[in-house]
Amino acid sequence: MSAPMKTARRSLLVTSATLLSLSLTAAPVLAAPKPTPKPTPSATPPANMSAVGGARLGKAGAQVNLASGVPVLPKDLSARSWIVSDAESGDVLAANNAHWRLPPASTLKMLFADTVLPKFPKTMKHTVVPGDLADIGTGSSMVGIKEGETYTVHDLWLGVFLRSGNDAVHVLSAMNDGVADTVKEMNEHAEELQALDTNVVSPDGYDAPGQVSSAYDLTLIARSGLQKKDFREYCSTVSAKFPGKTTKNKKGKTVRETFEIQNTNRLLTGDSGLAQYQGIAGVKNGNTTNAGSTFTGVAERNGKVLLVTVMNPEKDAANEVYKETAALFDWGFKAAGKVEPVGELVPPKSAAQAGAQPGADDGGEAGGAGDSEASAKPVTGAAAESGSGGVGVAFAITGGVLVLLAAGAFLVNRRWPLPDLVRRRTRP
Numbered sequence: 001m002s003a004p005m006k007t008a009r010r011s012l013l014v015t016s017a018t019l020l021s022l023s024l025t026a027a028p029v030l031a032a033p034k035p036t037p038k039p040t041p042s043a044t045p046p047a048n049m050s051a052v053g054g055a056r057l058g059k060a061g062a063q064v065n066l067a068s069g070v071p072v073l074p075k076d077l078s079a080r081s082w083i084v085s086d087a088e089s090g091d092v093l094a095a096n097n098a099h100w101r102l103p104p105a106s107t108l109k110m111l112f113a114d115t116v117l118p119k120f121p122k123t124m125k126h127t128v129v130p131g132d133l134a135d136i137g138t139g140s141s142m143v144g145i146k147e148g149e150t151y152t153v154h155d156l157w158l159g160v161f162l163r164s165g166n167d168a169v170h171v172l173s174a175m176n177d178g179v180a181d182t183v184k185e186m187n188e189h190a191e192e193l194q195a196l197d198t199n200v201v202s203p204d205g206y207d208a209p210g211q212v213s214s215a216y217d218l219t220l221i222a223r224s225g226l227q228k229k230d231f232r233e234y235c236s237t238v239s240a241k242f243p244g245k246t247t248k249n250k251k252g253k254t255v256r257e258t259f260e261i262q263n264t265n266r267l268l269t270g271d272s273g274l275a276q277y278q279g280i281a282g283v284k285n286g287n288t289t290n291a292g293s294t295f296t297g298v299a300e301r302n303g304k305v306l307l308v309t310v311m312n313p314e315k316d317a318a319n320e321v322y323k324e325t326a327a328l329f330d331w332g333f334k335a336a337g338k339v340e341p342v343g344e345l346v347p348p349k350s351a352a353q354a355g356a357q358p359g360a361d362d363g364g365e366a367g368g369a370g371d372s373e374a375s376a377k378p379v380t381g382a383a384a385e386s387g388s389g390g391v392g393v394a395f396a397i398t399g400g401v402l403v404l405l406a407a408g409a410f411l412v413n414r415r416w417p418l419p420d421l422v423r424r425r426t427r428p
Contacts (some may be wrong), residue, residue: 007318027372038195039171040108046060047060049100050099050197050214051099052194052196052216053098053343053344053346054092054342054343054344056095056342057092057095057342058344060097061097062094062095062096063095063096063098063342063343064093065339065340067339070335071334071335074324074327074330076315077096077313077327078311078313078320078324079312079313079314079321080100080102080311081096081097081098081309081310082096082098082310082324082333083098083216083219083308083309084308085219086304086305086307086394087298087305087306087344090223090347091341091344091345092341092344092345093306093332093335093336093339094328094335095215096342097215098216099197099216100215101197101212101214102213102291102294102312103211103212104198104211104214104218105205105207105288105290105292105293106164106204106205106287106288106294107199107205107213107285107286107295107296108198108203108204108205108211109160109164109204109205109228109286110225110284111186111190111213111410112172112182112186112204113234114224114228114231115185115186116185117228118228119176120153120175121153122152122157125150125152125170126150126152126153126175127147127148128147128148128150131148132147132170132174133145133167134170135170135179136166136204136206137202140166141163141164141165141166142163142165143159143160143162143163143165143242144163144214144244145171149243153172153241156171157172157230158234158237158240158242158261162234162237162261162286163261164263164286166204166206169203169204170204172398173203180285182203183200183202186200187199189220190221191349192350193220193349194220194348195213195216195217195221196217197213197216198213198215198217199211199213205286205291207289211222213400214311215311216309216345218294219345220345221309222307222309223307223345225283232282234284235265235282235284235287238262238268238370239260239261239262239263239269240260242259242261243257244259264285265280265282265284266319267322268280268281268286271322273324274319277299277325277326279329282297282298283307285321287321291311292321293312293320293321294310294311294321295310295325296309297309297329299329302333304333304376306333306336308329308332310325
């Protein structure tokens with residue numbers, strides 16, 4: 001072989017070795033790309049939002065009709081979206097980006113409950129199998145359900161409302177023919193409620209691509225849920241005994257341990273540096289990485305029942321979502337009867353199509369359940385302050401059959417009746 005050919009062959013071998021070396025070095029980089037970070041909600045609302053409930057509710061920014069005698073809105077509100085409405089008349093007193101579609105976190109459990117709660121009697125028992133707890137998101141809030149243990153439906157709903165237990169949601173979803181069917185039913189129910197900003201991907205509210213709702217929708221959902229006696233009972237319960245593991249005592253007798261669970265709604269229970277909100281009666285809080293903090297609450301003062309929803313305050317102070325909710329409640333109670341509404345909470349499709357007809361009864365409770373069980377402790381004395389600061393009406397939202405507004409009828413365009421709340425007046 002000539003010298004030039006040997007030189008060319010040697011060059012080819014060196015080049016091949018170099019390329020092989022580079023390919024081996026680059027392979028791990030190509031095989032293991034950096035994970036794509038989760039998308040975060042936009043810092044600004046979209047230019048076009050839904051106008052369900054009124055054209056002003058589809059506009060960006062705060063919407064309120066300030067006039068003589070109407071208090072100014074609270075200062076320093078940082079939530080991306082919020083809404084204040086009259087739970088009984090459906091009037092929207094003020095709103096900010098009401099139809100902004102944002103991750104809802106565990107406030108979506110209100111839709112889960114409103115969809116599934118009527119299906120199973122609260123005394124029904126279910127023994128948990130491994131498949132019931134499959135595919136629960138990492139870092140989920142849990143009530144502590146164990147495989148092989150038996151729970152009543154009542155236990156499971158306490159786990160959903162008090163501890164925001166994703167494990168309880170998955171067990172109830174399994175009883176309801178699985179997560180996929182439950183999600184389908186939730187989306188269908190959202191459409192029936194005209195909660196058209198809402199898209200359900202996971203029934204527990206765990207962060208998932210495409211899972212969104214809005215302050216407006218969450219308020220519609222809460223209003224629907226509050227028609228149901230059991231829903232009102234669970235969302236107002238402060239603490240309860242929850243079943244633990246089955247063991248044997250010293251005498252060899254099989255016993256079921258219990259532990260106490262407390263509601264994570266801090267306006268209902270109070271917290272360090274945060275007082276229980278006087279007149280509060282639920283509904284549901286949530287918090288995830290994508291959603292931030294979310295909350296929908298219902299409260300009553302002097303016969304006026306308001307719903308407030310707050311989504312994702314930008315301030316990261318402790319309990320900020322509750323502080324901003326309380327400030328909006330305070331404003332709403334002062335403004336009620338003085339401020340001209342900027343929109344309305346629409347009725348469900350079936351109610352709108354039916355026209356003015358006799359109202360439904362207060363049923364909707366799971367399997368015709370009766371009084372609350374003794375182990376649960378509903379709110380029983382959250383004093384309601386009057387506008388002048390004196391102590392006025394105190395109330396609780398549990399009890400027997402509740403009175404329907406409007407003599408059992410509803411006006412489709414203006415009012416969808418919320419059952420009257422049981423009120424306990426303080427004695428002199």
